[in-house]
Amino acid sequence: xxxxxxxxxxxxKYYRHPNVIKGIGDDAAIIRHQQVDTIMAMDTMVExxxxxxxxxxxxxxxxxxxxxxxxxxxxxGGKATAYLxxxxxxxxxxxxxxxxxxxxxxxxxxSFNMDMIGGDTVTGEQLTISITVxxxxxxxxxxxxxxxxxxxxxxxxxxLGDSACGLHVLLHCSETEFDQYxxxxxxxxxxxxxxxxxxxxxxxxxxxxxDISDGIANEANEIAEASxxxxxxxYEKFPIHPSLRNFSEQQQVNWSLSGGEDFELVGTIPAHxxxxxxxxxxxxxxxVTKIGVVKDRKNKNGTAWIYHGNEYKQLDxxxxxxxxx
Amino acid sequence: xxxxxxxxxxxxKYYRHPNVIKGIGDDAAIIRHQQVDTIMAMDTMVExxxxxxxxxxxxxxxxxxxxxxxxxxxxxGGKATAYLxxxxxxxxxxxxxxxxxxxxxxxxxxSFNMDMIGGDTVTGEQLTISITVxxxxxxxxxxxxxxxxxxxxxxxxxxLGDSACGLHVLLHCSETEFDQYxxxxxxxxxxxxxxxxxxxxxxxxxxxxxDISDGIANEANEIAEASxxxxxxxYEKFPIHPSLRNFSEQQQVNWSLSGGEDFELVGTIPAHxxxxxxxxxxxxxxxVTKIGVVKDRKNKNGTAWIYHGNEYKQLDxxxxxxxxx
Numbered sequence: 001x002x003x004x005x006x007x008x009x010x011x012x013k014y015y016r017h018p019n020v021i022k023g024i025g026d027d028a029a030i031i032r033h034q035q036v037d038t039i040m041a042m043d044t045m046v047e048x049x050x051x052x053x054x055x056x057x058x059x060x061x062x063x064x065x066x067x068x069x070x071x072x073x074x075x076x077g078g079k080a081t082a083y084l085x086x087x088x089x090x091x092x093x094x095x096x097x098x099x100x101x102x103x104x105x106x107x108x109x110x111s112f113n114m115d116m117i118g119g120d121t122v123t124g125e126q127l128t129i130s131i132t133v134x135x136x137x138x139x140x141x142x143x144x145x146x147x148x149x150x151x152x153x154x155x156x157x158x159x160l161g162d163s164a165c166g167l168h169v170l171l172h173c174s175e176t177e178f179d180q181y182x183x184x185x186x187x188x189x190x191x192x193x194x195x196x197x198x199x200x201x202x203x204x205x206x207x208x209x210x211d212i213s214d215g216i217a218n219e220a221n222e223i224a225e226a227s228x229x230x231x232x233x234x235y236e237k238f239p240i241h242p243s244l245r246n247f248s249e250q251q252q253v254n255w256s257l258s259g260g261e262d263f264e265l266v267g268t269i270p271a272h273x274x275x276x277x278x279x280x281x282x283x284x285x286x287x288v289t290k291i292g293v294v295k296d297r298k299n300k301n302g303t304a305w306i307y308h309g310n311e312y313k314q315l316d317x318x319x320x321x322x323x324x325x
Numbered sequence: 326x327x328x329x330x331x332x333x334x335x336x337x338k339y340y341r342h343p344n345v346i347k348g349i350g351d352d353a354a355i356i357r358h359q360q361v362d363t364i365m366a367m368d369t370m371v372e373x374x375x376x377x378x379x380x381x382x383x384x385x386x387x388x389x390x391x392x393x394x395x396x397x398x399x400x401x402g403g404k405a406t407a408y409l410x411x412x413x414x415x416x417x418x419x420x421x422x423x424x425x426x427x428x429x430x431x432x433x434x435x436s437f438n439m440d441m442i443g444g445d446t447v448t449g450e451q452l453t454i455s456i457t458v459x460x461x462x463x464x465x466x467x468x469x470x471x472x473x474x475x476x477x478x479x480x481x482x483x484x485l486g487d488s489a490c491g492l493h494v495l496l497h498c499s500e501t502e503f504d505q506y507x508x509x510x511x512x513x514x515x516x517x518x519x520x521x522x523x524x525x526x527x528x529x530x531x532x533x534x535x536d537i538s539d540g541i542a543n544e545a546n547e548i549a550e551a552s553x554x555x556x557x558x559x560y561e562k563f564p565i566h567p568s569l570r571n572f573s574e575q576q577q578v579n580w581s582l583s584g585g586e587d588f589e590l591v592g593t594i595p596a597h598x599x600x601x602x603x604x605x606x607x608x609x610x611x612x613v614t615k616i617g618v619v620k621d622r623k624n625k626n627g628t629a630w631i632y633h634g635n636e637y638k639q640l641d642x643x644x645x646x647x648x649x650x
Contacts, residue, residue: 038357076355
């Protein structure tokens with residue numbers, strides 16, 4: 001692969017944002033953000049660790065890698081504006097496949113009006129994609145995990161466990177069944193970061209927020225820890241897509257609690273803001289579900305607990321639940 | 326390695342910059358840049374492609390990886406303020422070694438008052454470090470490669486080819502000779518980005534600028550292309566460190582023309598600004614040398630040429646020179 005020609009082929013012909021002062025082509029990119037804060041997140045995906053060619057086409061590798069990064073911007077309450085991509089390309093990958101990776105990123109970027117403004121292209125033994133995504137948020141309006149308060153409602157967008165179910169279908173079902181499970185397969189291959197929803201929530205003054213990259217068990221614990229409060233979830237209220245109902249109860253529990261990469265949002269808001277949240281959900285065509293409450297319990301603060309069946313159990317980050325005192 | 330504990334161990338206890346609104350610990354970092362533009366660059370280094378354990382200790386891997394990125398900020402005329410690090414860690418690397426990598430980055434970051442504000446830690450087969458560096462530049466004051474004008478002086482900071490010579494010594498000389506070549510070994514392992522110098526140049530209105538990451542032959546061509554002018558260099562004027570004089574004439578030519586990773590700066594300025602440049606060089610304790618001029622020659626614009634011995638030859642990006650019409 002001729003690196004120079006390759007970089008030329010992936011370089012945008014124009015930039016969508018007027019705030020891109022300098023894009024690809026010099027030593028660095030320049031962005032102008034006026035009177036807003038700049039959000040930045042960086043994620044890396046490695047072949048056969050974070051994806052395999054078997055279940056993920058090159059197009060979807062690019063799409064998902066960028067989606068995961070944009071989701072971090074959503075989880076801060078921001079808007080994504082630009083990204084940089086560093087890719088390590090093994091010799092066995094064909095140039096056409098690498099183009100498909102960039103096409104997957106570009107199609108998602110287009111739907112958010114984002115620009116690719118830089119990055120790096122190097123050779124190596126294992127396909128590795130590092131993305132740095134840049135976004136904006138109004139000063140003082142970022143949504144931190146530490147913003148929960150007692151009596152807040154815990155909400156979640158969309159449905160839980162779809163991506164893990166989709167991966168299971170791709171790995172273990174026959175292709176004739178794929179049609180029936182197209183929804184969860186799509187959710188695995190082309191997750192949609194919740195930027196429009198979180199932008200529509202601008203009227204809500206305070207919100208703790210996290211995106212579901214590792215599973216809600218993990219993310220609920222992170223909010224509980226950062227806010228030093230108890231997050232109390234009710235499993236019966238979890239939004240589960242009908243596709244998951246064809247699988248065992250145990251699979252449903254595992255996927256919805258600890259299936260990662262749904263890139264939905266989990267957050268907490270004051271109860272009196274629930275109507276505003278529902279309005280924002282409607283406006284952005286997003287489902288939201290109340291799944292719990294925030295409590296201040298000295299001996300349980302910093303942890304998440306769950307009502308499941310007739311039991312009240314502590315919820316580990318891994319999704320494992322166990323009865324405790 | 327316990328990833329959670331590892332991340333805790335590398336997370337800064339405080340941030341040096343008040344403009345770091347949120348560092349490590351939420352979904353993304355937040356930076357506040359008021360009335361200045363934000364510069365961003367991203368570089369990736371892969372084990373056995375960009376460095377080998379034989380010549381580069383973990384400490385120096387981190388140091389050099391960050392230095393390369395900071396140098397891109399210098400090459401835009403900016404000041405570096407923060408960075409994000411994504412690292413792919415193979416199982417065979419010990420945690421202590423990974424800490425040394427971060428220590429190398431942190432020591433360099435400290436000398437520039439920079440903060441590490443985020444990143445990612447994943448496992449994989451080949452040690453890979455991607456760094457995104459963030460800097461600032463006054464609006465409209467960025468130094469592009471395209472800023473050269475006819476009759477400009479072409480200058481270079483420091484000496485050329487030191488890093489390549491240092492690598493050669495590490496690979497081919499006996500350890501007893503290392504003392505004698507400590508200067509070039511240091512230049513290879515701990516290159517110093519030219520931020521103080523370029524900041525001291527703020528009085529110069531116009532400057533084309535590039536950093537020497539691939540060799541001056543490449544960078545001079547990039548300025549010539551971007552400015553669509555001819556860069557005419559004089560080999561006799563090249564600043565060469567005495568250490569290089571112990572090697573063959575051909576080695577000196579190769580290293581100074583196409584030895585990469587010196588992370589010096591090459592630029593062009595109006596002749597009447599030379600005194601200001603010298604003053605900035607003095608103030609920042611940097612050597613600067615005139616090595617050529619910019620010309621407008623219709624049939625040669627976009628290329629670099631060099632006087633060498635009694636010949637006037639076109640200089641390829643690779644450093645290869647050849648006689649032409």
